[in-house]
Every structure is written in C-alpha cells, then in structure tokens.
Amino acid sequence: MIAVAEVTPAWYLVLGSILFSIGAVGLLVRRNPLVMFMCVELMLNAVTLTFVTFSRMLGDVDGQTVVVFVLVVAAAEVVIGLGIIVALLRKQPTATADDINVLRG
Amino acid sequence: MELFVFLIAGAACIAGALGVVLNSNPVHAALSLVGTLFGIAVLFVAQEASFLAAVQVIVYAGAIVVLFLFVLMLLGVDRSEDLSIEPLGAGHRIAAVVIGLAILALPLLAFRSTEGEATGARPQPGAADAIDHDAADVAQLGESLYTTYLFAFEATSVLLVIAVVGAVVLARKVKRADLVDDPLVLDASQPPAGAGT
Numbered sequence A: 001m002i003a004v005a006e007v008t009p010a011w012y013l014v015l016g017s018i019l020f021s022i023g024a025v026g027l028l029v030r031r032n033p034l035v036m037f038m039c040v041e042l043m044l045n046a047v048t049l050t051f052v053t054f055s056r057m058l059g060d061v062d063g064q065t066v067v068v069f070v071l072v073v074a075a076a077e078v079v080i081g082l083g084i085i086v087a088l089l090r091k092q093p094t095a096t097a098d099d100i101n102v103l104r105g
Numbered sequence B: 001m002e003l004f005v006f007l008i009a010g011a012a013c014i015a016g017a018l019g020v021v022l023n024s025n026p027v028h029a030a031l032s033l034v035g036t037l038f039g040i041a042v043l044f045v046a047q048e049a050s051f052l053a054a055v056q057v058i059v060y061a062g063a064i065v066v067l068f069l070f071v072l073m074l075l076g077v078d079r080s081e082d083l084s085i086e087p088l089g090a091g092h093r094i095a096a097v098v099i100g101l102a103i104l105a106l107p108l109l110a111f112r113s114t115e116g117e118a119t120g121a122r123p124q125p126g127a128a129d130a131i132d133h134d135a136a137d138v139a140q141l142g143e144s145l146y147t148t149y150l151f152a153f154e155a156t157s158v159l160l161v162i163a164v165v166g167a168v169v170l171a172r173k174v175k176r177a178d179l180v181d182d183p184l185v186l187d188a189s190q191p192p193a194g195a196g197t
Helices: A009-029 A033-058 A062-091 A097-103 B002-022 B026-046 B050-074 B090-114 B137-148 B150-171
Strands: none
Touching: A009 A033, A009 B002, A009 B026, A009 B090, A033 A062, A033 A097, A033 B002, A033 B026, A033 B050, A062 A097, A062 B050, A062 B137, A062 B150, B002 B026, B026 B050, B050 B137, B137 B150
C-alpha cells in the first residue's frame, strides 16, 4: 500500500517558485522580444499562483483580490508592450531585444 | 484526489514553461504558454478560487495568447530561430541558469526555515476579509473589490484607458504629409508653424 502524500500549500509555493525561475531564465536567455514577453507572463502567473495559495493558507480573501489587479495590469502591459514590439518589428523585421534603439527619433 | 490534480496540473505547468523557453519557433512557444496558463487555472480551482480560474482562462488563454499569436502571424515573424546562436554565448547561458537557480534557492530556503507555515496575520473569524467556505468565492471577491479596494479598482480603469490611448499612438502610421501639423511628431528639421522665420 502506497501512502498517499497530503498536498500542503508549500507544494504550490514550490511550484510557483519553479515557474518563476524558469520564466526568469527564459527572459535572460532569449533574444526574441515576443518570447521574452511570454516569459514575463510566466513570471506574473507564478506570482498569482503564490497569491492564491497564501489567500487559502491565511483564510483571507485579499490575496485573491490582488490577483484581479495583477490580471488588469498584465493586460495593460501586454497592450503597450505588443504596441512597442509591433513598431519595432515594422521598422526592422529581424529585430532582437538588442535592436530596440532603432525606434529612436 | 487533490494529489493527482496537483501532479497533473503541475506537470502541465512546468512542461509548458520549459516549452516557452526552449522552443525555437515563437508560435510553438505561445502554444506552450497556453498549457501553463491552463494548468494554473486548474490549480486555482483546486484552491477554491473558481472565479479566478475562469478569468484566467478567458483573459490569459483567450485574449492575451491570441494577441501574441496575432502579432506573430500578422508581422510574419513566426520563423524558427537557431537557439545555438541566439544567446550571446555559452557563458551568457550558464550565467543565466546560475541566476535562475539562485532565484529558485531563495524562496526554497525561506520555506525551509519557516517549515511551510505562512507567518502573516490571519483575519478573525467573522471579519470582512476572512474566507467563508460556505459562501461563493465570487461574492466575497466582489465585496472585497467594491468596498475595501474601491479606489484601487477605479484607478485600474484609468490605467486601462491610458493603455488603450498609448496603444493607438504607438500603432498608427504617420504619413509624410501629415508630419508638419502633427503635434505628436517632434521633427527637428520642420520648425513648428509660427516659430522663427
């Protein structure tokens, strides 16, 4: 008989940390601005998972309220960020994150 | 039961996250991102946050990933890139992994030292922000959002309006002939009307 382990909130927190680290490594390793942006979304999602976990651990609904605000800020960030990336790739279709200065002037 | 949900959803999250970082084709990376977002939505349901799970699927998997794919395909930048030359070099990649492991080690050490216990203040039973397990989570979330955090909620609407205006300014194409009267374009070679001469 295999003892079934209990899922503690710490498991969720560890999963959130792993996702955050993968996102951070991706942000540092990749040069494509769109993929870098996806890595930022990954890190934001890891943080929302942590907030929901703490909300359940502490029995406090405020953690979930913060997640709503994170979602709104993430949506606004995607709109502006993709606008900048579209302007960048329109000027130079092979642009990487190092070529962001072609937008100057 | 929660163990199986956690293991499957957690595996989907990590596989999707690795897919975002390791896929050379940006379209495949965007599709891997959907796996992560969906896994996190399942974990939200497992933690009694079903409204946030629905919002996660609708806003992230529905809107944000579609926006990513839209930009990728509209601009035709969905070609694969050579990952062996994409980073600045092997040293850069090793340094990035070391930094990632350091970022991972920090919270893990913190969990170890607190033995997995959150040390924040817990609300008294019956307080406004205490989770009532009999009531729907969306009702409690709405009450918190429209009473305690009303000002922050209104501020987010201003933020969204600014984001929309910013996106329009960034995305529009300015024609040469309009440059002179366009107040948004500061062209040094064209002095504004009435200045000098």
